[in-house]
Amino acid sequence: MALPAILRATEREARVWSKLWISSSFSTLIAPVLLLIAMGVGLGSLVETDPAELHGLDYIEFIAPGLLVATAVQAAAGSSLWPVMAGQKWLGFYHAMVTSPLRPGDVFGGQVIWTTLRSTMSAVVFLVAATLLGAVLSAWGVLAVPVAGLTSLAFAAPLTAFAATQDSDAKFDVIIRMAIVPLYLFSGTLFPIEQLPLGLRALAMLFPLWHGVELARAATTGAFSIGDLGHLAVLGVYAAVGWRWGVRTFARRLAS
Amino acid sequence: MATGGLIEARSLVKRFGELTAVDGIDFEVQPAETFGFLGPNGAGKTSAMRMLAATSPVTEGYLRIFGQDPATDGPAIRARLGVVAQEDNLDTDLTVLDNLVIYGRYFGLPRRLIRERADRLLEFARLTDRRDEKVDPLSGGMKRRLAIARALINEPEIFLLDEPTTGLDPQARHLLWERLWSLKREGVTLVITTHYMDEAEQLCDRLVVMDDGRIVDEGSPRQLIERHCTREVVEARYRSVAEQALVVSRLEGTGVHIESLADRLLVYADDGDSVSSLLGAHDPVAPTSTLVRRATLEDVFLTLTGRTLEEI
Missing domain, CATH: 3.30.70.790 (UreE, C-terminal domain)
Structure with missing residues (x-):
């Protein structure tokens, strides 16, 4: 049985990664865990707060699901920008891919699936570390991994689509600095979103990261609510709209 | 099924916005022949070639490849084509061998089959001793030969080459022509574009002369010379x-x-x-x-x- 076309494009990425994974694993696997230890154990021991404000959680229990999703999204954002410019422009290997039976939409999908897979893998490592540190309260916590994957997809699909519309990487740094980093800090990851002024709180809620963090926290604490379905829906919409946009831009870029 | 050639084009047009790159061309390519597009840069050769490769949509006109319509059967057509673009588009993240392996995987070929073919193709491209090296340090001639080897991984029935020897030194050109001749002898149908008249004379059984998006004449190199000179x-x-x-x-x-x-x-x-x-x-x-x-x-x-x- 031949692999589905879309996964053949993913296989290329896996092949390249298999030669480089050791050098790339520090930033995607080790660094997030170190961050959790520093913030959760180190900083957390200094944080004295009314337990009610952290939904009755210890600091490390609060930030573990937040950092789990946020670091996965951060990795996904990076791999959705520069590598796409490489495929399309700098190295041009996308143009060779579409001379095979693969279609531009397969090239897009293959790239996004790979990005999502890698973020999901880093979430697995993070979850294991968080569990060992006692930051996961419920067996439902395993669901934080697919949540991190879905949230990564909700970023990877539209960002990969956007990257393909660009002729240079000039705007990529701006996106990371002006969008991804602020979202990382202010999406209920390190402190509850209720601490933010109303306007900023509303802004954070517009983007997928806060929804992913809320879902992951529900999983690691085992405290689900009906609102979680809304979070799922938001993530699904971002992923679906981004996916459609991506299939269209890749077709325009690679088959004109 | 097609009545005529492997490729049939009638009134084929390619426009990019206001620009008409291919302005209504008609031709057929028969099995086992080497067919050429001869013309200067900007004549529309590459645009025509990309339509034949089923990667660039036809703006207007009729195009059938293996009797199939590239608009609806693109993947099925491309599965039977070999394409060597002007820019080699090699995968510089991968080694020489992995360029063949991964490209073969794009076609859904099993790994074992790819490995067998890859060994033969590296031999064919005279790159066996470079198989585990990165692509970037290779010379222009080697890169082009690798691009050709890669495009043969699916044993294509039609082999499309866009300006195969542009930018190569004379020695590298002759080695490339010799490789293309051996494909021709094996009965592979070749379609090439070139702005080198010697290349067209060396390789093509039949060619069309293109200028400004149109075909100005068609025939064998000998016929064309006799007709016009x-x-x-x-x-x-x-x-x-x-x-x-x-x-x-x-x-x-x-x-x-x-x-x-x-x-x-x-x-x-x-x-x-x-x-x-x-x-x-x-x-x-x-x-x-x-x-x-x-x-x-x-x-x-x-x-x-x-x-x-x-x-x-």
């Missing part, structure tokens, strides 16, 4: 533009076919030596040098369009 050409050079102009004015109206270029005068004749002596060493405006040579496709192009292939 004499057997031989005299190239004469003069001390000054004025002297050349004087000779041109004397020859005009004598029925002799001439082309006056910036640096030389071409006089077409079945017997070059007699013309050469006619231009005369004792004449007051004698050429500084004359050369009698065989007529080529370059002369055909010049006669058809009034321009040389290399200018623009």
Whole structure:
């Protein structure tokens, strides 16, 4: 049985990664865990707060699901920008891919699936570390991994689509600095979103990261609510709209 | 199924916004022939080629490849094609061997089959001793041969090459031509674009001459030369533009076919030596040098369009 076309494009990425994974694993696997230890154990021991404000959680229990999703999204954002410019422009290997039976939409999908897979893998490592540190309260916590994957997809699909519309990487740094980093800090990851002024709180809620963090926290604490379905829906919409946009831009870029 | 050739194109048009790159061309490619698009840069060859590769949508007109419509059967058509683009588009993240392996995987071929073929193809491309190296340090000729080997991984029935030897040194060109000849002998259908008349003459059984998005004539290299040129050409050079102009004015109206270029005068004749002596060493405006040579496709192009292939 031949692999589905879309996964053949993913296989290329896996092949390249298999030669480089050791050098790339520090930033995607080790660094997030170190961050959790520093913030959760180190900083957390200094944080004295009314337990009610952290939904009755210890600091490390609060930030573990937040950092789990946020670091996965951060990795996904990076791999959705520069590598796409490489495929399309700098190295041009996308143009060779579409001379095979693969279609531009397969090239897009293959790239996004790979990005999502890698973020999901880093979430697995993070979850294991968080569990060992006692930051996961419920067996439902395993669901934080697919949540991190879905949230990564909700970023990877539209960002990969956007990257393909660009002729240079000039705007990529701006996106990371002006969008991804602020979202990382202010999406209920390190402190509850209720601490933010109303306007900023509303802004954070517009983007997928806060929804992913809320879902992951529900999983690691085992405290689900009906609102979680809304979070799922938001993530699904971002992923679906981004996916459609991506299939269209890749077709325009690679088959004109 | 197709009634005629492996490729059939009628009134084929490619537009990019306002620009018409291919302006209504008709041709067929038969099994096992080597078919060429000859024309200068910007003639529409690459745009035509990308439509044949089923990667660029047809704007207007009729195109069938293996009797199938690229608009609806693109993946099925591409599964049976080999494509070598002008920019090699090799995967510089991968080694030489992995370029073949991963490209084969794009076609859904099993790994074991790819490995067998890859060994043979690296041999064919004379790259066996480079198989585990990265692509970037390879010479231009090696990269082009790797691009060719890669495009053969699916054992294509039609092999498309866009400007296969552009940018290569003479030695690398000859090695490449020799490799293409061996494919031709195996019965692979080749379609090439080139702006080198010697390449077209060497490789093509039949070709179309393209200019400004249109086909200006079609035939075998020999037929085209016989149709548009004499057997031989005299190239004469003069001390000054004025002297050349004087000779041109004397020859005009004598029925002799001439082309006056910036640096030389071409006089077409079945017997070059007699013309050469006619231009005369004792004449007051004698050429500084004359050369009698065989007529080529370059002369055909010049006669058809009034321009040389290399200018623009």
